[in-house]
Amino acid sequence: MELKLDKQGLLPAIAQDVNTGQVLMLGYMNPGSLKRTVEGVQVWFYSRSREDLWHKGEVSGNYLNLKEAWVDCDGDTLLLKVVPDGPACHTQNTSCFFTPLEGLPEPEDYLRTDPGSGVLDELYAVIQDRMRRMPEGSYTADLLRQGIGRVAQKVTEEAGEAAIAAAMGDTENLPSEVADLLYHTLALMAASGVKPQQVWDALQERRR
Numbered sequence: 750m751e752l753k754l755d756k757q758g759l760l761p762a763i764a765q766d767v768n769t770g771q772v773l774m775l776g777y778m779n780p781g782s783l784k785r786t787v788e789g790v791q792v793w794f795y796s797r798s799r800e801d802l803w804h805k806g807e808v809s810g811n812y813l814n815l816k817e818a819w820v821d822c823d824g825d826t827l828l829l830k831v832v833p834d835g836p837a838c839h840t841q842n843t844s845c846f847f848t849p850l851e852g853l854p855e856p857e858d859y860l861r862t863d864p865g866s867g868v869l870d871e872l873y874a875v876i877q878d879r880m881r882r883m884p885e886g887s888y889t890a891d892l893l894r895q896g897i898g899r900v901a902q903k904v905t906e907e908a909g910e911a912a913i914a915a916a917m918g919d920t921e922n923l924p925s926e927v928a929d930l931l932y933h934t935l936a937l938m939a940a941s942g943v944k945p946q947q948v949w950d951a952l953q954e955r956r957r
Contacts, residue, residue, distance in 0.1 A: 753825040754779075756867050759795055760827055764837060767816045767830040773837035774845040776805070778827060790814055792829055811835030869945060872932065876939045889936060897940045903933045 754760060759777040766773055776794035778786070782802050785793040792813040796803040806812035817830040838845040879889040892900060911926040913919075938945070 750820055750824050752820065753823065755825070756870065757797070759797070760825065762792075762794065762827040762829055764792065764813055764829045764831050764833075767832055771844055772846055773813070773831070773833060773843070776803075783827075786815055786829075787818060792831060806834060809835065809839070811837065813837065869931065869935065873935045873939065873945050876936050880939055892936060893940055897937070900933065900937045900940050904930070904937050907933050 752760060759779050760783070762776050762778045764773040764776065765771065776792075777797060778793070779795040779802075782793040782795045785802065792805045792815055794803045794805055795801075804812075812834045813829070813831040814834065815829060815831055819828040819830070820826075821828070833843075836843050838847070840847075876889055879887050880893050883890045883894065892903065907926065907930040911923065911930045914923040914926045935945075938948070
């Protein structure tokens with residue numbers, strides 16, 4: 750069966766105590782952490798905050814020892830049946846799931862986590878909306894009204910500014926310059942009728 754990675758190249762992985770059936774935690778795995786887990790004895794995850802492989806238990810000593818790995822029917826979630834060496838949760842609770850959900854939170858009580866690279870898809874959707882509606886006062890709409898040649902020119906300008914910032918060692922402003930470049934690149938794609946998935950597919954081919 751093929752495994753389906755999300756937009757960040759990850760798979761959610763549920764860890765379950767093989768002896769008690771208790772769900773211990775939910776982590777994320779990339780191909781590298783899955784390879785280490787399956788070829789070894791203990792579970793490795795991918796830490797989204799550190800953006801690196803994470804050997805579960807490397808600090809606490811509470812390792813998860815893999816006994817079985819299962820894939821769900823859609824191929825996009827893993828179930829890891831493990832023998833834990835200790836509490837799975839950093840709070841020292843046996844499981845990370847120890848807080849009951851009592852009622853539904855108010856809309857303002859939901860916390861949005863950093864979307865990472867997923868923000869590119871969201872931004873492209875906003876650009877497409879501006880292109881359809883062409884609202885007055887919108888920078889994107891004004892840019893697109895000037896035609897694809899002007900959008901292409903802006904991409905060239907922003908690429909130059911990002912390159913200069915990098916060459917000058919201006920790491921303070923480089924992120925915003927790269928953000929400008931990505932935004933205008935997405936605008937150029939929208940004006941040309943190119944979808945982000947086409948770019949992701951092209952990058953995937955290069956990765957192979």
